[in-house]
Amino acid sequence: MAVNKQKKIKYIGTVISVQPRSNVWRYRLDNRNHSTTGYNLFLEGIADDVEGRFSVAISEKQQEKLRCRIGDTISGTAWTKKYPQWEYADYYRAGALKKLKAVITAEESAHPWNGEVPQLSVYDERGCRMLDTRTYKGKCFTCKWACMANVTIEYDWGVRQKFRFESFCYGPKNCPLYKRGKPRPVPYKGWDPDYDDGFFDEICTERRGDED
Numbered sequence: 250m251a252v253n254k255q256k257k258i259k260y261i262g263t264v265i266s267v268q269p270r271s272n273v274w275r276y277r278l279d280n281r282n283h284s285t286t287g288y289n290l291f292l293e294g295i296a297d298d299v300e301g302r303f304s305v306a307i308s309e310k311q312q313e314k315l316r317c318r319i320g321d322t323i324s325g326t327a328w329t330k331k332y333p334q335w336e337y338a339d340y341y342r343a344g345a346l347k348k349l350k351a352v353i354t355a356e357e358s359a360h361p362w363n364g365e366v367p368q369l370s371v372y373d374e375r376g377c378r379m380l381d382t383r384t385y386k387g388k389c390f391t392c393k394w395a396c397m398a399n400v401t402i403e404y405d406w407g408v409r410q411k412f413r414f415e416s417f418c419y420g421p422k423n424c425p426l427y428k429r430g431k432p433r434p435v436p437y438k439g440w441d442p443d444y445d446d447g448f449f450d451e452i453c454t455e456r457r458g459d460e461d
């Protein structure tokens with residue numbers, strides 16, 4: 250019988266980024282669907298008695314209540330992941346969340362947009378574009394429009410799926426930091442992979458103009 254190795258941990262840390270916890274479903278070049286299920290808090294501090302950087306998935310309700318933003322000190326509990334191949338955050342099922350120190354900063358007026366994250370409906374409405382992974386990890390990491398999504402690829406319809414993580418940007422189309430990066434392969438059993446070269450970006454963000 251499989252042993253459930255999940256465990257509950259405690260953490261405390263300073264917020265270094267807050268991003269939407271996004272999910273993407275891909276099927277060849279026929280479909281790329283996006284959804285959001287809360288936020289990922291990125292922190293610097295101590296988790297499970299280990300010092301360093303870590304991330305915790307929290308719900309939209311928890312974010313609405315605490316309004317976490319960069320510089321705040323947060324403590325709480327969370328669980329290690331049940332599906333590490335699918336979940337980007339290090340920990341999830343967050344509980345006992347407390348803001349121990351709040352930082353009051355003016356809203357940003359330029360990129361990267363480091364202010365308070367909006368409601369998830371705003372991300373869903375805006376849609377997103379593929380973001381070069383190196384740019385995501387560098388200049389974009391603190392931006393509220395950046396995310397590293399949990400991606401499910403329908404590899405053999407109804408039989409087998411593949412999982413990976415991909416970076417996206419929900420921000421203004423004219424942001425000077427934006428780089429799309431290389432086309433992304435979408436494999437399917439028995440076929441050469443299709444490549445998403447930005448075709449879906451146009452569809453996902455067609456409701457807004459260059460400066461939105």
Ligand code: SF4
Pocket residue numbers: 360361362388389392393394395417418419420421424425426427428
């Ligand atoms: S490219 Fe996107 S994620 Fe990066 S700073 Fe600009 S708006 Fe933010």
